[in-house]
Amino acid sequence: MHMNVAPHLLTEDRAEFERVLDEALRSAHDRPGFAHLGDRFTTAQLREMALNATALITTAAAVEYDHFVKVREQLRSASTTGATGAGEALGGTADPTDGAGVVAIVTVLAPILAGTAAVLLLLVGAVLKLLDPAPAFADTLLTAGLMFGAVAAAGLICAAVGLLVTALRNSATAVPAGPPDDDLSRARQAWGRALVDRGILPFLHDVLAAPAPPALPKPRQQPPTGRIPKVGYSGPDFSSPSEGAPAPRPTFSSPDFSSPDFGPPEHHPE
Structure with a gap:
């Protein structure tokens, strides 16, 4: 609905x-x-x-x-x-054409690149130091790895400070719930x-x-019909006589039987 x-x-x-x-x-x-x-x-x-x-x-x-x-x-x-x-x-x-965008990109990428270089240099320098005799540039690799590690740490600190400043700036302009x-x-x-x-x-x-609303009238009930259909003619009307009144009795009159006239002929006077 x-x-x-x-x-x-x-x-x-x-x-x-x-x-x-x-x-x-x-x-x-x-x-x-x-x-x-x-x-x-x-x-x-x-x-x-x-x-x-x-x-x-x-x-x-x-x-x-x-x-x-x-x-x-x-x-x-x-x-x-x-x-x-x-x-x-x-x-x-x-946007790399914006000065702030370039600084942000450098701030994000510098710790990643410096940390990767530091791990590789320190790993290679440590392996070379295990050799006997150790190569002369093994110490150089280790020193370079430490320098790149320091650069990565400084980059992480700068990135953390940048994220904090951005969060504070956005919270000042956001619509409070x-x-x-x-x-x-x-x-x-x-x-x-x-x-x-x-x-x-x-x-x-x-x-x-x-x-x-007014109540609807009840439909008229049809009289029940029997199982035997009604034929197209009606039986004779056999009604009982009324109580207290004598029924008319039929009257019968006997026929008038008269004998023929067989007497003698009358004699008329001449």
Whole structure:
């Protein structure tokens, strides 16, 4: 889930914003008025809503955030300037066309070359002194080796003094490292407090004050259907007679059977 970052919130400060938000959500239940915060929303839901409202929350602490960014840029500029000055000093030392550069190179190389020559001369002179008879120039080699050894020792002393002077010069121009509670830490803490007091807590209060959404109506339950499908016709309606009322009895009338008239013909008067 990517949060909506405010226009003035830098990318490098997103993690710090999320850290402050998570800490505020963890301790929100202990604050007055937020004891029932978890009854309506979970912590994950509140965090998602707050991330979606990042622009609104960070705007409330814009003044403290601008001060925090300004202090951080000043410290970075000072560190960059100090590193540039040290690089220029090293470059000047290594430049052979500069007088100071030549002196530095001689000061560094002289003890190395003199010490190497002293070791070789003393070693060769000592080997020649073991011969019988010893060559005449064996003592000369030993004397030369001692001289080069003295030059190497003097060069080491000069190099040590030069390094000490350079260290003292750099310490005078270096930016001192501040204690843990320096200006940058104080500015970051002030921004975090402003985010909580003027941004996150008012947002949570508005969330609690908003009316709850209406509950959705329950869907109508369909009557259970049997395993046998219903055919397309219905059976006859066999209903029992009503209680207390006599059922109508069928009436049967007998057919009218009359005998034919077989009597004698009537005698009509003439």
